[in-house]
Structure formats: structure tokens, C-alpha cells
Amino acid sequence: RTRHQIAVIPGDGIGREVVPAAISVLEAAGRRHGFELAWKEYDWSCERYARTGQMMPEDGLDQLRPSDAIFLGAVGYPGVPDHVSLWGLLLPIRRGFAQYACVRPLKLLPGVTTPLAGRAAKDIDLVVVRENNEGEYSKMGGRIYEGTDDELVIQEAVFTRRGVDRILAYAFELAGRRRGHVTSATKSNGIFHSMPFWDERFALMAARHPGVRTAQYHIDILSAHFVQHPDWFDVVVASNLFGDILSDLGAAIAGSIGVAASGNVNPERTAPSMFEPTHGSAPDIAGKGIANPVAQVWSGAMMLEHLGHPEAARDVERAIEAVLSDPATRTRDLGGRATTREVADALAQAL
Amino acid sequence: RTRHQIAVIPGDGIGREVVPAAISVLEAAGRRHGFELAWKEYDWSCERYARTGQMMPEDGLDQLRPSDAIFLGAVGYPGVPDHVSLWGLLLPIRRGFAQYACVRPLKLLPGVTTPLAGRAAKDIDLVVVRENNEGEYSKMGGRIYEGTDDELVIQEAVFTRRGVDRILAYAFELAGRRRGHVTSATKSNGIFHSMPFWDERFALMAARHPGVRTAQYHIDILSAHFVQHPDWFDVVVASNLFGDILSDLGAAIAGSIGVAASGNVNPERTAPSMFEPTHGSAPDIAGKGIANPVAQVWSGAMMLEHLGHPEAARDVERAIEAVLSDPATRTRDLGGRATTREVADALAQAL
Ligand SMILES: CC(C)[C@H](C(=O)O)[C@@H](O)C(=O)O
Ligand SMILES: CC(C)[C@H](C(=O)O)[C@@H](O)C(=O)O
Numbered sequence: 164r165t166r167h168q169i170a171v172i173p174g175d176g177i178g179r180e181v182v183p184a185a186i187s188v189l190e191a192a193g194r195r196h197g198f199e200l201a202w203k204e205y206d207w208s209c210e211r212y213a214r215t216g217q218m219m220p221e222d223g224l225d226q227l228r229p230s231d232a233i234f235l236g237a238v239g240y241p242g243v244p245d246h247v248s249l250w251g252l253l254l255p256i257r258r259g260f261a262q263y264a265c266v267r268p269l270k271l272l273p274g275v276t277t278p279l280a281g282r283a284a285k286d287i288d289l290v291v292v293r294e295n296n297e298g299e300y301s302k303m304g305g306r307i308y309e310g311t312d313d314e315l316v317i318q319e320a321v322f323t324r325r326g327v328d329r330i331l332a333y334a335f336e337l338a339g340r341r342r343g344h345v346t347s348a349t350k351s352n353g354i355f356h357s358m359p360f361w362d363e364r365f366a367l368m369a370a371r372h373p374g375v376r377t378a379q380y381h382i383d384i385l386s387a388h389f390v391q392h393p394d395w396f397d398v399v400v401a402s403n404l405f406g407d408i409l410s411d412l413g414a415a416i417a418g419s420i421g422v423a424a425s426g427n428v429n430p431e432r433t434a435p436s437m438f439e440p441t442h443g444s445a446p447d448i449a450g451k452g453i454a455n456p457v458a459q460v461w462s463g464a465m466m467l468e469h470l471g472h473p474e475a476a477r478d479v480e481r482a483i484e485a486v487l488s489d490p491a492t493r494t495r496d497l498g499g500r501a502t503t504r505e506v507a508d509a510l511a512q513a514l
Numbered sequence: 515r516t517r518h519q520i521a522v523i524p525g526d527g528i529g530r531e532v533v534p535a536a537i538s539v540l541e542a543a544g545r546r547h548g549f550e551l552a553w554k555e556y557d558w559s560c561e562r563y564a565r566t567g568q569m570m571p572e573d574g575l576d577q578l579r580p581s582d583a584i585f586l587g588a589v590g591y592p593g594v595p596d597h598v599s600l601w602g603l604l605l606p607i608r609r610g611f612a613q614y615a616c617v618r619p620l621k622l623l624p625g626v627t628t629p630l631a632g633r634a635a636k637d638i639d640l641v642v643v644r645e646n647n648e649g650e651y652s653k654m655g656g657r658i659y660e661g662t663d664d665e666l667v668i669q670e671a672v673f674t675r676r677g678v679d680r681i682l683a684y685a686f687e688l689a690g691r692r693r694g695h696v697t698s699a700t701k702s703n704g705i706f707h708s709m710p711f712w713d714e715r716f717a718l719m720a721a722r723h724p725g726v727r728t729a730q731y732h733i734d735i736l737s738a739h740f741v742q743h744p745d746w747f748d749v750v751v752a753s754n755l756f757g758d759i760l761s762d763l764g765a766a767i768a769g770s771i772g773v774a775a776s777g778n779v780n781p782e783r784t785a786p787s788m789f790e791p792t793h794g795s796a797p798d799i800a801g802k803g804i805a806n807p808v809a810q811v812w813s814g815a816m817m818l819e820h821l822g823h824p825e826a827a828r829d830v831e832r833a834i835e836a837v838l839s840d841p842a843t844r845t846r847d848l849g850g851r852a853t854t855r856e857v858a859d860a861l862a863q864a865l
Contacts, residue, residue, distance in 0.1 A: 245703035246710065278741050280631040304670070304707040314675040318708035319655070324665040352596035353605075353758065356655040357669035359597065383758045387766035390629050390741060407704065407734045408759065415738035 165198040167470050170230040170435070172252075175208045176444030177454035178236020184507035185234075185459040188479065191511040192467060196475040203230065209240035209248050209444075218251035224259045227435060232466050235439035236459065241446055250302075257295050260434035262427035263326065264333045265295035266465070267410040267441060272457075274487035274497060275418035282393065287417050289396040292337060293406020294330040295427055297321050298357075300403045322357045322402070324364065331368040333430055334400035338375045341397050345369075347379040348401035348409060361402065385409070389416055414441055421454075421496045422487075424461035426469065438466040452502045455494040457483055460510060482513035516549040518821050521581040521786070523603075526559045527795030528805035529587020535858035536585075536810040539830065542862040543818060547826040554581065560591035560599050560795075569602035575610045578786060583817050586790035587810065592797055601653075608646050611785035613778035614677065615684045616646035617816070618761040618792060623808075625838035625848060626769035633744065638768050640747040643688060644757020645681040646778055648672050649708075651754045673708045673753070675715065682719040684781055685751035689726045692748055696720075698730040699752035699760060712753065736760070740767055765792055772805075772847045773838075775812035777820065789817040803853045806845040808834055811861060833864035 173182040186202060193200050205226070207219040218238070220226070227233055233256065238248045256262070271277050271287035279287075303319035331347075338345045347365045351358035362379070369377045378395070380388060382405050388395060389412050401409055414423035423441035440458030448454055461483060468476035486492045492509040493499025501509075524533040537553060544551050556577070558570040569589070571577070578584055584607065589599045607613070622628050622638040630638075654670035682698075689696045698716045702709035713730070720728045729746070731739060733756050739746060740763050752760055765774035774792035791809030799805055812834060819827035837843045843860040844850025852860075 246706065249703055250706070276631075278631055279629050280627075300704045300706075302706045303668075306707065306711070308675075312675060314711075316673045316707050316711045317654075318671045318673070318705060320669045320671070322667045322669070324663060350755070350758075352600050353651045353755065354669060355597065355601070355651075355653045356657065356667050360657070360665075360667045383762035384771075386737060386759050386763040387771060390763065390766045404701070404704065407701075408737050411734035412737040412741065412763070415741045420735075420738060 166201055167198065167231040168201050168203065168229065169466075170227045170233045171202045171204045172207050172233065172235045173204070174236040174238040174444060175210060175240045176237060176446045176449035178238070178444050180449070180452060180454050180503050181440070181456040181459035182234065182236040184456040184503050185463045187507050188460050188482070188510040188514070189463045189467065191514045192475045192479050195478065195514055196472055198472060198475070207252055208238060209243040212243055212247060212251065218248060224255065227256070227260075230435050231470060233435050233437035234463065234466060235437055237440065237442065237444035239444040254300065256437055257427050260437070261296065261429045261431070262434075262436055263294065263296040263329060264428040264430055265293040265406060265410075266337075266426045266428055267291040267293065267413070268424060269410070269413035269417040271417050272422055272487050273484050274490065274493055275422060277416055277418045279390065279393065279416055286394040289393070289413060290337065290341070290398050291406055291410040291413055292330065292334040292398055292400045293410060294326065294401070294403050296403075297323060297326045298403035320357055322360055327361055327364045328368065331365055331400060334398050335368055335372040335375050338398040339372070343374060344376045344378070344397035346385070346396055346399045347377065348382050348385050348399060348405040349379055350382045350405070352381055382408070386412060389413060410441060419455075419496060421494070422457040422461065424458050424465055426462065426465040428469065436469055438462040438469070452504060453495050454503050455496050456503050456507050457487065460507070478514060479510075482510045485513045486510050518549065518551050518582040519580065520551055520553050520817075521578045521584045522553045522555045523558050523584065523586045524555070525587040525589040525795060526561060526591045527588060527797045527800035529589070529795050531800070531803060531805050531854050532791070532807040532810040533585065533587040535807040535854050536814045538858050539811050539833070539861040539865070540814045540818065542865045543826045543830050546829065546865055547823055549823060549826070558603055559589060560594040563594055563598060563602065569599060575607065578607070578611075581786050582821060584786050584788035585814065585817060586788055588791065588793065588795035590795040605651065607788055608778050611780055611788070612647065612782070613780045613785075613787055614645065614647040614680060615779040615781055616644035616757060616761075617688075617777045617779055618642045618644065618764070619775060620761070620764035620768040622768050623773055623838050624835050625841065625844055626773060628767055628769045630741065630744065630767055637745040640744070640764065641688065641692070641749050642757055642761040642764055643681065643685040643749055643751045644761060645677065645752070645754050647754075648674060648677045649754035671708055673711055678712055678715045679719065682716055682751060685749050686719055686723040686726050689749040690723070694725060695727045695729070695748035697736070697747055697750045698728065699733050699736050699750060699756040700730055701733045701756070703732055733759070737763060740764060761792060770806075770847060771809075772845070773808040773812065775809050775816055777813065777816040779820065787820055789813040789820075803855060804846050805854050806847050807854050807858050808838065811858070829865060830861075833861045836864045837861050
């Protein structure tokens with residue numbers, strides 16, 4: 164039996180509830196498909212930060228490196244500034260392990276209500292492929308005349324040819340395995356240097372993939388189109404910031420951020436990839452056992468696919484669809500009354 | 515009778531159709547309310563660029579300066595790169611005249627269908643106040659290793675204390691005249707320098723306006739909330755880029771970009787303000803006389819208010835609501851069959 168070494172970081176808040184729930188589902192899938200998952204847990208979190216002053220130890224990345232994948236819950240806690248919790252854990256992992264493709268499938272699932280009028284499952288089935296390592300998320304820049312009326316801040320975004328090309332290539336290849344269509348998010352009409360460069364590279368990549376159809380919109384009107392014409396989209400490729408916006412907006416039109424999964428993928432497998440739900444640690448409902456585990460489980464399915472078990476992944480996805488179809492096994496955010504545990508048990512059962 | 519000098523730039527495409535249509539409506543309002551509008555037209559456009567190599571003459575801003583306001587249609591034409599049409603006309607005017615507040619009211623109007631399920635007019639009535647002069651829209655930055663595999667681009671965004679404070683102040687004052695609530699769009703969890711600075715200034719401005727309630731969301735989840743909870747918002751204040759995105763997204767949830775108005779306002783009146791629809795030049799339907807003039811007319815109403823005629827502005831807004839309530843006077847984009855001219859005539863009539 165194949166055995167995969169998985170680093171688990173439940174993190175904070177509901178991360179600690181949905182991660183164990185999802186693990187039980189993934190183990191059920193492993194039993195059915197003949198592979199084993201060996202979990203190694205790390206308590207890296209805002210809670211750890213409060214205790215030790217660090218989100219993760221200095222050698223955190225080295226500790227994670229031997230694993231086959233990382234399974235993350237959510238980090239964040241009121242009182243811990245984001246630049247600590249994120250730049251102290253999430254972003255260094257995404258970058259340190261060259262997880263340059265943030266892949267976020269957005270699909271209207273059964274039992275989930277989209278806020279859009281007259282839209283059915285067939286209308287909302289897209290993947291946002293977000294550049295995850297460079298671009299607008301940057302520590303470059305700074306402040307001058309601090310504390311005076313002349314104070315000003317410069318924020319720099321960095322786009323490299325290598326960084327842009329590899330995410331575009333990923334998107335085109337993914338589209339080739341889906342419906343063969345890629346949309347590029349740009350803003351070359353307002354953002355003078357980076358976005359025209361992005362457009363140039365997109366045009367070249369499109370020329371190299373004649374079998375894939377393309378479209379391109381400025382981020383402002385693209386956001387509008389997500390709401391007005393979600394059925395126009397198959398794969399949407401975007402910079403770090405634009406992809407962040409589009410994947411939350413996409414999760415909203417797909418009905419719930421409680422079911423949205425994501426993978427931070429290193430496609431060349433030079434380091435482990437990381438799988439985590441799109442939602443945060445939700446401190447307001449943490450500890451009550453009512454959080455929706457579906458996003459975490461779905462992220463787990465993406466992890467199984469990445470580990471070489473596409474059939475197990477499909478099975479988990481089918482289990483999600485089956486379990487969500489039954490009102491008795493939906494959590495509160497979806498109008499049901501099931502607990503985190505009950506949903507997980509139903510999912511394991513369905514497998 | 516008061517007489518206002520208005521510079522008119524119809525621009526390209528449907529701009530040339532909706533601007534004359536709107537002018538006839540605003541003149542009707544002037545007749546009723548006892549003021550006169552003297553229009554001076556400028557042919558600045560992509561068409562002019564094709565002829566002369568310039569969107570506007572060197573002394574363009576000087577020519578506009580004596581006017582009381584600028585009434586713009588839309589610029590843009592296939593084949594003319596955006597960095598020409600926009601950085602050669604629109605953006606220099608916004609900046610050169612310190613039109614730092616881009617004000618975009620978003621309201622679900624009668625006869626307009628929102629793509630959101632179960633939402634009525636009372637749920638969608640907000641104003642996006644967008645910083646219009648600095649921030650992410652910047653020529654600062656550049657390229658190195660051009661044409662090689664090492665090519666990289668740096669794009670800088672600039673946020674000044676003065677620039678941030680004045681847009682925040684504008685938003686708080688506007689909220690004081692509306693429902694007393696301001697939401698700030700941020701991304702201080704991902705964008706390291708500029709957004710934490712924005713948050714700091716927002717907190718200080720909020721402390722100075724104890725009568726106004728506030729909220730603050732990261733742009734990703736804020737975009738999701740626009741779709742899921744449009745009724746949460748009164749005034750939404752945002753940087754140049756975030757405001758651009760939110761105003762198009764807001765126009766989409768309010769049912770149509772064909773009715774979305776905007777003002778580029780210089781609140782201190784040290785130079786003329788400019789009023790223009792949010793939509794573009796729509797070359798695909800230009801020349802057919804079918805473009806919806808409502809966004810242009812509504813922008814005109816904002817101009818009348820700015821010129822000191824709030825009652826005339828309210829009258830024009832009421833005329834818009836009345837005319838849109840009748841299916842016979844809706845353009846195609848709203849499911850009707852009326853022409854641009856017919857809608858304008860109905861609006862003038864309703865006044
Ligand atoms: C045309 C473009 C530069 C402009 C912008 O992004 O500001 C437009 O989208 C707008 O919103 O007025
Ligand atoms: C928490 C934050 C830094 C993060 C991001 O913006 O990347 C989150 O919103 C996400 O989308 O994963």
C-alpha cells in the first residue's frame with residue numbers, strides 16, 4: 164500500500180474542527196482505494212504566536228519539506244495582526260515552496276443556493292487560477308515623512324517573466340483538460356507597467372496553445388461579468404491580487420464560502436503543495452462544532468488528486484454532492500442543522 | 515438667469531449619441547428651474563488621435579479650465595491602445611484638475627432587473643467613493659532585462675496622507691448626509707505597506723466622525739458581500755483600483771452598467787469637475803441609435819447638483835425613475851425597444 168506523509172496544520176478557530184473532520188473522510192477514501200495517509204500534526208497558529216511570539220519555528224519550512232503534502236485549516240485570530248499571522252506562516256509557505264499556482268474550483272453544488280437569480284449548477288463551474296508567489300503581494304516599498312502631513316507610502320508589485328509565464332502555462336494546460344477556454348484578468352487600461360506586461364505574455368502563451376480559446380477583460384468589468392454571466396467562464400487566470408478577489412467573488416456566486424476549496428500547488432513538485440479551504444478561521448463560530456467541513460474535505464480531494472489518486476478524489480467529490488443533496492446532512496450556513504461531525508460521518512459513510 | 519459654461523467632450527462610439535441626448539434633457543431641466551447651460555464642444559477622442567496623433571491638444575487642460583464643469587461621454591476605440599486613450603485624456607483631466615473624488619451612486623432603478631435573487635430597490639442603494647488621483651494607477655515603475663528570460667516589471671502605487679485623508683473625509687461627510695455609514699475597502703492582510711497605512715488613516719478619520727458608523731473588509735470578501743449582502747452598504751470608500759472594481763461590481767448588482775453614473779469631483783472647486791457615465795464607448799452598438807442614455811443623463815443630474823441646483827437634479831432623477839417604469843421607454847439593454855432619442859424625449863417630457 165502506498166503511504167503518503169501529510170503535514171497537518173489545523174491552525175486557529177474552526178480550522179481545528181474541520182481539519183480532524185476532513186481527515187476522517189480522507190482516511191475512509193484511502194481505505195477504499197488502498198492507500199495510507201500518515202498525518203503529522205503541527206500546532207502552528209496564532210495561539211502558538213501568543214505563547215511563543217512566533218507563528219512557526221525558525222526551521223518551519225525545513226520541518227515541512229519532507230512531507231508529500233500539507234493540509235492546512237485556517238490561521239487568524241482577533242488581536243493578532245494579519246501581517247503577523249499571514250506573513251509569519253501562510254505566505255512564507257506559499258512562497259518558500261514555490262506553490263505558485265493557487266487553484267480554486269468554484270462550482271454550484273447541490274443544496275447550496277446561489278445568490279444569483281435563475282442560475283443552476285450548469286451555469287457555475289469554473290476554476291480561478293491565481294498567481295500565488297509574486298505580484299501585488301509584496302514587502303517591497305515603504306514610508307517616508309512618517310508621522311507628518313507629508314507622509315507617503317510606496318507599495319511595489321513585482322511581475323517576472325518566469326512568474327507570469329509559468330502561471331499562464333498552468334492555466335492553459337488546465338483548460339486543455341477542461342472545456343478549453345481561458346479568461347485573463349487584466350487592468351492594462353489603468354495600471355501602467357505590470358498589466359500591459361501581463362497582457363503581452365498572455366498573448367504569447369495563447370499563440371502557443373491554439374487549441375484553447377481565450378478571452379480577456381479588465382478586472383472591473385470582469386467582476387461584473389462574474390455576476391451577470393458566470394456561464395462564460397471555464398478557467399480564469401489572474402495575478403495574485405485579482406485572483407484573490409475573483410476567487411472570493413466566485414465563491415459568493417457559487418453560493419457559499421463555506422464550501423470553497425483551494426490548492427496551493429507546486430506543479431513541478433520541487434516542494435510540497437498545500438491544500439486549504441478558502442474560508443478563514445471564523446472565530447465567531449469556533450468551538451461550537453457547527454462549522455461546515457465541506458471546503459476542507461474538498462481541499463482534501465484536491466490533495467488526493469495531487470498525490471496521484473484521481474479516482475479517490477472523484478469519489479470524495481461525489482460523496483460531497485450526495486451528502487449536500489440531503490437537507491439532513493447540511494450545516495447551518497447552508498440552512499441545515501447538522502454538526503461538523505455529522506457531516507463528516509455522512510461523507511465517510513457515503514464513501 | 516444663472517448661466518453655466520459647460521465643456522462637452524462626447525468622445526467616441528456611443529458617447530456621441532448619449533451626450534446630445536442627455537444635453538436635451540438637461541436643457542429641459544434648466545428651462546424649468548431657471549438656469550441656462552452654455553455648451554462648448556470639444557472633439558477630443560480616439561478619432562482625433564487617429565487624425566492628429568493626440569487625444570487632446572497640448573493646452574487641453576487650459577482650454578477646459580474656465581468652464582464650470584465638464585460633461586464627458588466615453589473614450590476608447592478598437593485599435594487605439596488604452597494607454598493612449600486614457601492616459602492621453604481621461605486620466606490627465608482627473609488628475610490635472612484634482613478631481614480626487616470619483617463618486618458613483620448605485621441604485622436599483624425601476625424597470626431594471628438585478629441579477630441577484632430576491633432583491634428589491636430598498637436593498638441596493640449605495641455610493642462608491644473612489645480615490646481618483648493616486649494609488650495603484652501610476653506611471654511609476656518600469657522594466658528591466660527587457661526581451662530576455664530575466665525580464666521583470668515593477669509597478670509602484672503611491673498613497674499620500676493628504677490624498678488618503680481627503681477622500682476619507684469626503685466619504686464621511688457624504689455618509690453624514692445619507693444613512694450615516696461608511697465601509698472601507700482594504701487588503702491590509704496581503705498588501706504590506708499601502709493598505710495598513712490606509713487602515714490607520716481610516717481609523718483616525720472615524721474617530722473624528724463619531725456620528726458615522728463604520729465597517730471595514732478586505733477587498734476579496736467585500737466583493738463577496740456586495741453580492742450576498744448589498745443591503746449592508748451605504749457609502750463605500752476605496753482606493754483607485756478597489757473603487758474601480760467595486761463600482762463596476764456595484765453597477766452589475768444594481769442591474770446594468772448602462773444606467774450607472776459618475777462624477778469626478780474636485781470638492782474644493784479649484785478646477786472644474788467632470789461628469790461621465792461608468793460605461794465605455796461600446797463600439798459594437800455605436801451608430802445605431804440604440805444606446806441607453808440614462809447613465810449619461812444621471813451623470814448630468816450629478817452635474818446639476820454640483821452646479822448648485824439640487825432640486826433640478828432631484829427632478830431629473832425622478833424623471834429617470836418615471837421613464838424607466840414604463841416598458842415603452844426602455845432601451846434594448848433593459849429589454850425594451852426604445853431608441854436613444856425616444857428615451858431622451860420621454861425624459862424631457864417627464865420634466
Ligand atoms: C477607462 C479606465 C481607465 C477607467 C478606470 O479604470 O478608471 C474606467 O474603468 C473607469 O472606471 O472610469
Ligand atoms: C489571508 C490572505 C492573505 C489570503 C490572501 O489574500 O491570499 C486569503 O484571502 C486567501 O485568499 O488565501
